[in-house]
Amino acid sequence: MAARKITTPLTDVVVRDLKAGDAVQITGVIYQARDAAHKKLVALIEAGEPLPFELQGAVVYYMGPSPAKPGNVIGSAGPTTSGRMDAYAPLLMQHGLKGMVGKGLRTQEVKDAMHEYTAVYFAATGGAGALLAKSIVGNEVIAWPELGAEAVARLEVKDFPAIVVNDCHGGDLYEEGRKRYAKTV
Amino acid sequence: MPVRELDVREVTEAVKAMCITANYDLPEDVYDALVKAREAEESPVGREVLGQLVENADIAAADRVPICQDTGFAVIFAEVGQDVHLVGGSFDDAVNEGVRQGYGDGYLRKSVAEEPAHARRNTKDNTPAILHTSIVPGDKVRLTMMAKGGGAENMSSLNMLKPSQGWNGMVEAVVDTVSRAGSNPCPPVIIGVGIGGTIDMVTVLAKKALLRDVGSTHPDARIAAMEDQLLEKINALGIGPQGLGGSTTALDVFIEEMPSHIAGMPMAVNVQCHAQRHKTVEL
Numbered sequence: 001m002a003a004r005k006i007t008t009p010l011t012d013v014v015v016r017d018l019k020a021g022d023a024v025q026i027t028g029v030i031y032q033a034r035d036a037a038h039k040k041l042v043a044l045i046e047a048g049e050p051l052p053f054e055l056q057g058a059v060v061y062y063m064g065p066s067p068a069k070p071g072n073v074i075g076s077a078g079p080t081t082s083g084r085m086d087a088y089a090p091l092l093m094q095h096g097l098k099g100m101v102g103k104g105l106r107t108q109e110v111k112d113a114m115h116e117y118t119a120v121y122f123a124a125t126g127g128a129g130a131l132l133a134k135s136i137v138g139n140e141v142i143a144w145p146e147l148g149a150e151a152v153a154r155l156e157v158k159d160f161p162a163i164v165v166n167d168c169h170g171g172d173l174y175e176e177g178r179k180r181y182a183k184t185v
Numbered sequence: 186m187p188v189r190e191l192d193v194r195e196v197t198e199a200v201k202a203m204c205i206t207a208n209y210d211l212p213e214d215v216y217d218a219l220v221k222a223r224e225a226e227e228s229p230v231g232r233e234v235l236g237q238l239v240e241n242a243d244i245a246a247a248d249r250v251p252i253c254q255d256t257g258f259a260v261i262f263a264e265v266g267q268d269v270h271l272v273g274g275s276f277d278d279a280v281n282e283g284v285r286q287g288y289g290d291g292y293l294r295k296s297v298a299e300e301p302a303h304a305r306r307n308t309k310d311n312t313p314a315i316l317h318t319s320i321v322p323g324d325k326v327r328l329t330m331m332a333k334g335g336g337a338e339n340m341s342s343l344n345m346l347k348p349s350q351g352w353n354g355m356v357e358a359v360v361d362t363v364s365r366a367g368s369n370p371c372p373p374v375i376i377g378v379g380i381g382g383t384i385d386m387v388t389v390l391a392k393k394a395l396l397r398d399v400g401s402t403h404p405d406a407r408i409a410a411m412e413d414q415l416l417e418k419i420n421a422l423g424i425g426p427q428g429l430g431g432s433t434t435a436l437d438v439f440i441e442e443m444p445s446h447i448a449g450m451p452m453a454v455n456v457q458c459h460a461q462r463h464k465t466v467e468l
Contacts, residue, residue, distance in 0.1 A: 021230075036305070066254045066294040075292060076245070076254040081336045081369050103427065104336070104369035125234055125427055126336065126371035127460045129254040131241040148307055149254075149294050161237075163230070163429065174368050177430020181228060182423030 003161065009057025010098035012118045018164045020171030024122065025159040030059040030101065032153040034080055038088040040144060041152075045095055052143035052152055055092065059099035064149035065139075066129070074139045074155075076129030079103040082121070086110050093117040101162055105174060114168050122162035123173075135160040188270045189324040193279035195468055196271075196326065200283025200314075203330035203464040204259060205291035208251045211242040214398040215375075215436070215461045222373060222426075222433045231431030235373075238426075238459060253460045256293035257332030259284045259314040260392065266323035277316060285310040296335065317389060329396060329465040337374065337458040340366035341391070343384060346450040355380065355452050356415060362454040363419050363435065368428020371458035375399060376419065376438045379453040381445035391455035394439035396463055403440065412438045 006014055008028030018024070031053050033041065044051055062082050066075030082102030089100065090113035098119050103126040114121060124132055138156025145151050165173045216239070223235035245252040261280055265271070273279075288295055288311040297312065298305040321327075342362040346354050359378060366374075379390030403409040415438040425431020436459065445451060 064254065064294065066251045066256055067292045069250065069292050072250075075294070076251040078254055080255070081339065083369060103371065105367050105428075123368070123427060123429070125237045125241075127253045127458055128237050128241040130245040130248065130250050130252060131237055133250070134244070148309070149296070150307075165429075173430070174428050177228070177230070177425060178367075178423040178428070179430075180423065181425055181430045181432055183421040185417055185421040 005159070008059050008099070010059060010120070011057065015098055015118050015120050015168055018120050018167050019169070020164050020167045020173040020176060022164040024162050024164065026059065026162060027158050027160070028156070030061045030155050030157055030160070032063050032065070032155055033060050034062050034064045034150055035084055036147050036150040037144060037152045038085050042088045042091055045091060053154065056096035057098050058096065059101060060092070060097060061155065062100065062102035065133075066149070068139070074133050074136050077133040077136055078129030079124045079126050082106060089113065093119045106166060111166055111170070111172070114166055115170060118168045120164060120168060121166040123165045124160070124162045132160070188268055190270050190272050191326060191468060192273040193271050193276055194273055196276065196279040196328070197283040197286065199328055199466045199468055200261065200280055200330060201287040201290070203328065203466060204284060204287025204293065204332070207330055207332050207462045207464040208256045208291060208293055209249050210246050211252055212461065212463065214400055215459070216242055218399040218436045219459065222436060226426065226431050226433045228425055228429070228431035230429050231426040231433060234426035234429065235433065251293060252462065253334060254294055255296060255334040255336065256288065257334045257462065258297060259288070259311060260331040260333050261314050261316045262329040262393070263316065263318040264321045264327040265318060266325045267320050268324035269326055276318075280314050280316055281312045284312050284314045326468040327465065328468065329463060331396065332462040334458055334460065337370035337456045340370040340456040342454045343388060344452045344454070345384070346452055348450045350450065352411070356418065358452060359415055359454050360418050360422070362456065363424070364422055366456055367424055370456045371460070372424055372428055373426055373433045373436045373459050375436050375457040375459070375461050376415070377455040377457060378415070378438065378440045379455070380440060380442040380451070382443045382451060384451060386443065387451040388453040388455070390441040390443060391453035394441040395455055395457050395461065397439045399437045399461065408440050408442070412440055
């Protein structure tokens with residue numbers, strides 16, 4: 001698959017041009033955040049307080065790494081199941097979030113919000129944490145270090161491999177791919 | 186038969202070593218199954234994903250890093266010989282100490298939260314282990330460690346079926362569990378099915394079923410045929426590697442059964458991701 005190179009932060013022009021099934025390589029800064037961090041991010045937005053990072057154009061990576069061995073940038077770093085962040089994702093998109101990297105199914109509410117706010121959902125290969133860590137060249141915890149693996153980190157990535165699952169036009173690779181290969185037995 | 190003494194410190198050492206190696210080294214049977222699936226997979230995207238999984242296993246083994254960042258809940262099956270006298274402290278504490286040391290020294294992720302309904306505080310050492318102990322004949326202790334990730338476990342199901350639903354009802358429930366899970370549990374998955382017993386026992390059976398080698402055939406030809414039928418139906422769903430579409434949704438299906446109450450037909454489906462990590466030692 002020829003992968004398309006994209007850089008962060010993402011703009012609406014780039015997001016609109018991405019279609020379900022497109023292979024991409026992401027370069028730039030993405031933000032690590034999973035369950036506990038999302039709960040705190042949403043609480044900050046609801047309280048009208050500043051967030052630990054600029055949400056406009058941002059890409060979040062649903063991931064909680066294993067501890068880095070001495071000399072390594074990060075431990076293993078593959079995606080976690082995105083559906084657990086569905087309750088929080090629409091509000092983040094409303095406030096400027098443009099990209100989500102994870103694995104697994106999203107709710108219709110999240111897909112609708114992606115259409116409304118022009119955002120994109122990428123899948124990275126779940127269970128390939130040792131391989132994906134090779135594309136992460138910088139790692140700095142920027143909020144809630146007490147959460148351990150669930151802290152928010154600023155990750156610098158280079159040619160991070162992912163695939164567009166849900167685009168902002170309603171395209172859904174999980175549905176389309178499954179239909180293409182389903183058989184009757 | 187004389188009683189053999191075994192210091193529980195040996196148990197701690199063994200558990201520690203298994204936690205680390207299980208998380209770094211994908212078992213050969215699973216590795217071979219991924220290589221085979223990469224050749225057989227119909228979808229080009231699916232083949233690419235399977236190639237990444239093989240490469241990932243190679244990197245983890247060479248660099249001594251975890252295959253997956255979710256290094257799991259530590260599930261331990263202990264078969265303790267009845268002619269063994271365990272000395273030097275509590276057996277359960279020794280197992281938990283092994284998990285504590287393994288997850289610490291091995292740079293494994295601590296993924297256990299206490300007070301799950303409220304505080305959800307990380308226990309910071311991945312304890313407690315999920316420990317299943319049974320007493321068996323002999324003077325050995327056999328320990329199996331399984332690193333069970335959360336994403337696939339979440340997609341598992343318990344089905345209290347009616348006897349009238351029969352085998353067809355079970356097929357429907359298993360296929361439905363995998364179908365609804367879709368891309369969530371990191372397919373290609375391995376499916377453990379427990380049949381019979383009570384709600385507690387049927388889930389243990391489903392988990393134990395996952396310890397079989399991928400590609401192995403059940404010694405009971407009747408059950409082997411049931412497993413083949415389920416595998417064919419699951420792979421016909423089209424979910425494919427990582428749910429992106431394809432012909433490899435599951436690598437294998439394993440069934441364990443035991444008698445059930447005359448009024449019931451419990452069935453548990455334990456979903457396992459492709460990173461099926463486990464190790465066994467005998468002390």
